[in-house]
Amino acid sequence: MGRWISFAMTTEEPPFAAPFRSTPSKGPFPQEIYKGVESLAERIVVVDDHELVQIGLHTLLTDHGLDVVGYAGTGSEGLALIQSLQPDLALIDVRLPDMSGIQLCQSVREANTHIRLAILTALMDKYVVHACLQTGIQGYLLKNMPGDELFRAIRNILDGKSVLDPAVTEYALRWIESRKDSESGKDALDLRDVEILRLIAQGRTNQDIGRHLHLSENTVKVIVNEIYRCLGVRSRVEAVMEANRRGLL
Template identity: 30%
Template sequence: MIRTLLVDDQRLVRAGLRMLCENTADIEVVGEAENGHQATQLVARLVPDVVLMDLRMPGVDGITATSRILAAHPAVHVLVLTTFDDDEHLYPALAAGAQGFLGKDAPPEQLLDAIRRTAAGESPFSPSVLRRLIRAAVDAHRTPEAPAGLTDREREVLALVGDGLSNAEIAGRLHVAVSTVKTHVAALMTKTGATNRVRLAILAHRG
């Protein structure tokens, strides 16, 4: 069961998110917060697996809350869900340690999948956000090209990570076990020095 904390200053939004999560068999809403200060307190008490974090809230905003939460509880995963998916909010949220970033216009199925992927240690992003991150990194030449020592299978996995696919989707595409994909992703991170899937995706588009 994925223990999830909902953080949003709009009660109606929290109610909709709770209803969506409670209709699943594997996601449990363990608490709600209407601002970053409450979120920080609840994380300390509940230690959820995933925090679904809004960004613009009165008092302590979502970016500040994310930074405080992860400083105190680095094993907690923060997934941003926001109306504002512009660069002004995206990059500070990632710098604060957010693991994924979705717009509130994401389909319900995509949001539920993102919660599961976040809990599993992956980095889900809205397709438009991922494209923007990759384009910005490639344009700025902040990432070296993929090393030459990758196996053919690792290059296949890297390309699919670059397309934004989850481990389960890659496994289905390549007709292998999810555990095999995880092994390849771990090997890619070791060989490339990438610290997360976003960095791998950037490498995929530069290599």
């Protein structure tokens, strides 16, 4: 005699049921899941080359009703994805294989003033924080934040607020206060300094850099010396090494 096999039907959605419309090949989730399904939730792109971070953010954000529409593991992939999808928010790591998150934020901001940008990183460096803020980001968040705090920060950014991790805020206030007492008047690198560092890393001379940025050779020399002072180095090689260590390049 045959035996009946009982089973229960469920209406629960399978895991990772968010509508992915454009996920790069390096992302942790298949692109075809629920293809064509539209969502009214805010749309987020994650640019980070660590798959575990992508998975963790997916779980955190979709569990709270947000729509993670794409992932990228490099800056160039991230730029193309952001330009294509036009998300409400892009979460970007500072350290990426092909460019810095600073450069990516700058490129996105030049073309899209309405997309919210937030740095999500493990880096806590005053030069990186300052350079990122100059690109017009809406948030600088650290990866060691508890999940509930991270979600609240992201929610606030989506609601139009600017959010800094408490550690960054405390540090920034101390840094601003120290600048007031500084005789030199400049203790941080600006975006032009970072661009000059990139050109130095390419092996450009002061004369080449001047032509590229429409500056005199003497002006470039003064700026390079100021960069040395800010980074605490004495040569171009040391400057590039220190900038790489800090995540500026």
